[in-house]
Amino acid sequence: MDNRLAFLKTVEPFSLLPEEVLDGVVDLLQEVQYPKDALIYQQDVSKLRGLDIIVEGEYETFFYDSEQQKRLPEVYGPGTCYGGMSILLNKKRSLRTVLAHKGTKVLSLPRRDFRALCLAYEPFFHYFTARYGQRMLNEEYAHFVKPTPAPEQNFIAADQLYSRRLETLEARDVVSCPGTTPIYEAARRMASGKVSCLFVTDEASKIVGYVTDITLRDNVVARQLDAARPVSEVTDTPIVSIRRDAYVYEAILLMFQTKTRYLLVEQAGEYVGFLSRNKLLSDLAQSPFMFIQAVKLAQSTRELKRRWGMVPDMVNQLLSRGVKPEIVNQVITTVADTIALKVIEGVLAEQGPAPAKFVFIVLGSEGRKEQTLVTDQDNAIIYEDKANEQRELVREYFLRFATSVSDQLNDIGLHFCSGASWPKTPSGHILSRTGSATTTSG
Structure with a gap:
């Protein structure tokens, strides 16, 4: 076609890319034509060489059921893409069976270049993962899409967890x-x-x-x-x-x-x-929530550290299956909360009961349930004020308590905040006086 750049600007999600990037993409496209009807991909068998952008004609896509009946048919016409979800989320194998009708013309973006765009431009990447997540809410679609287990441990064996009500x-x-x-x-x-x-x-x-x-x-x-x-x-x-x-x-x-x-x-x-x-x-033997349960049952800081080190793999699997980012944030937050509670309970057991009522407050992204893997500690303690003769003893207890909790969390992998500008104690904790209470954060 004469003006591939103008055409790409009309195609989602290429329309999300800067024009100077699209200029480079145009040079990478390979034109393919189908002079007659052709079966080009078989579901979960054929590997895609790239992302197909339909210019003329159409792709007829569907799933075959156990009786070789076509299910969930869908037509991809000019200005649509096929293969992004298959490349990113199904180990390059086509999720559907695809027929190219006579006269169909396609521009194919090689798989390597497509992945490079996904790595460089997050909105471009999220277009495909979000679309996949939405489709997985359809139980019939989820039935035909077989989850790919990880080599050692699959945290999302039950995909229906995210689509089932x-x-x-x-x-x-x-x-x-x-x-x-x-x-x-x-x-x-x-x-x-x-x-x-x-x-x-x-x-x-x-x-x-x-x-x-x-x-x-x-x-x-x-x-x-x-x-x-x-x-x-x-x-x-x-x-x-x-x-x-x-x-x-x-x-x-x-x-x-x-x-x-x-x-x-x-x-x-x-x-x-x-x-x-x-x-x-009972039906989710290897889900993220059984992982959280394993964290709750951890018996040592060493085990908690090992569990936190496994979280990136779990997150990668969730995202690779198209799970929405906000759900992944909630899972990460719940794991971090569970680790913090285990550490707090352990420190209380070591140092003895607190001499005053207190609350341990989680702030920042964890407090908003939006935590990511790149995070640091943003916590506070508010405790009950005591009479003058006890005030300093209570303060000393909570300083020891906060130091121990923060140090253990840092060792586990929930690191100290490196950007704090408030004055710190030698132990690295921030102290401030608010009314009749003292707050401590690490």
């Missing part, structure tokens, strides 16, 4: 009892209903808490509490619920973030059932 799962019926019910009777109801979670209601029949097998073990048996006492005395809180039309990944993230093992499923303002974390995770 809770309404497709079978939630357990809510089993409940009034708070005045004796503990032994509550246990009987759990046994007869074959559930490990019993929800407790108030006088207005509103769910206000729950009792689990662990509750009975820790709060009743271990304390030798009279089982005739009302179950309201041992009820756990808070109640956490989620919409029935939410995605599975949202439910699991919510469970980890709220530390609950049970979620009530809500529809039109009413609870229509509940889901347990064990039930959800």
